Amino acid sequence: MKIIAVLNHKGGTSKTTTSLNLGAALAKLGNRILLVDLDPQANLSQSLGIEDEEKTISEVFAQKIDVMPIKKVQENLDLVPASLDLSAIEPGMYSNINSYFLLKGHLDRIRSSYEFIIIDCPPSLGIFSQNALIAATDVLITVQAQFLALKGLDTVNNLITTVREKLNDKISVLGLLLTQTNHTRISKDISNLLRDTFKEKVFATSIRQNVAISEASANRKDIFTYSPESFGAVDYMNLAKEILQ
Ligand SMILES: Nc1ncnc2c1ncn2[C@@H]1O[C@H](COP(=O)(O)OP(=O)(O)OP(=O)(O)O)[C@@H](O)[C@H]1O
Numbered sequence: 001m002k003i004i005a006v007l008n009h010k011g012g013t014s015k016t017t018t019s020l021n022l023g024a025a026l027a028k029l030g031n032r033i034l035l036v037d038l039d040p041q042a043n044l045s046q047s048l049g050i051e052d053e054e055k056t057i058s059e060v061f062a063q064k065i066d067v068m069p070i071k072k073v074q075e076n077l078d079l080v081p082a083s084l085d086l087s088a089i090e091p092g093m094y095s096n097i098n099s100y101f102l103l104k105g106h107l108d109r110i111r112s113s114y115e116f117i118i119i120d121c122p123p124s125l126g127i128f129s130q131n132a133l134i135a136a137t138d139v140l141i142t143v144q145a146q147f148l149a150l151k152g153l154d155t156v157n158n159l160i161t162t163v164r165e166k167l168n169d170k171i172s173v174l175g176l177l178l179t180q181t182n183h184t185r186i187s188k189d190i191s192n193l194l195r196d197t198f199k200e201k202v203f204a205t206s207i208r209q210n211v212a213i214s215e216a217s218a219n220r221k222d223i224f225t226y227s228p229e230s231f232g233a234v235d236y237m238n239l240a241k242e243i244l245q
């Protein structure tokens with residue numbers, strides 16, 4: 001059983017896309033999956049057409065409900081949705097040490113029902129990402145294959161070191177995932193640099209830039225439902241198989 005935090009404090013690196021489509025691929029392969037939307041933008045929930053829910057992760061963090069609000073999305077695929085009011089709760093959480101452990105407490109109670117729990121983190125290293133890192137067994141870092149994308153990796157590495165030393169000494173780096181790769185020079189340079197630097201920590205599978213991926217989200221579908229023959233579907237299925245190996 002793994003609890004995977006999908007992380008990068010940089011925006012637009014395919015965290016949400018990866019949470020959704022990796023989750024859908026693993027579900028297709030027969031694994032029971034729970035997706036957790038931890039981003040006040042609620043993009044993951046929106047990508048699955050789940051909006052305006054009464055009970056969301058916001059009520060969990062506000063400690064208004066004791067039970068995780070879990071919605072069944074597809075066969076083998078469940079979601080804990082987020083809502084836009086999550087951002088309003090954040091400032092009040094920092095002063096209370098218990099609020100760092102809220103997600104872990106909840107996930108520990110339900111983890112035995114799933115093979116994988118995948119947490120979509122917001123593009124910041126604030127209290128929600130810290131909750132994810134404390135709850136997770138593993139972290140998957142998405143790296144957009146574009147110039148400057150590597151700058152933030154030091155920050156992420158430092159955070160993981162801090163989490164290991166202070167909060168969760170068991171967390172492992174599942175891998176770095178290259179996303180939105182294409183045939184440009186920059187994309188190839190970033191890929192080579194990442195593989196030279198982080199070696200086997202980089203997934204063999206990278207995710208190609210593929211318009212079907214963004215179309216799928218806009219149509220509130222995962223890539224396998226929207227376009228099963230697309231590069232995006234092939235790449236995310238390969239990633240799922242690589243993780244299962
Ligand atoms: N492989 C891809 N090919 C084409 N478009 C992609 C690909 N991956 C992601 N996108 C698109 O890029 C945009 C950013 O992706 P996504 O929302 O998954 O990133 P994110 O890291 O979750 O962003 P944020 O930091 O804002 O949460 C989205 O419009 C998405 O549809």
Ligand SMILES: [Mg+2]
Pocket residue numbers: 015016017039043120121122
């Ligand atoms: Mg996102």
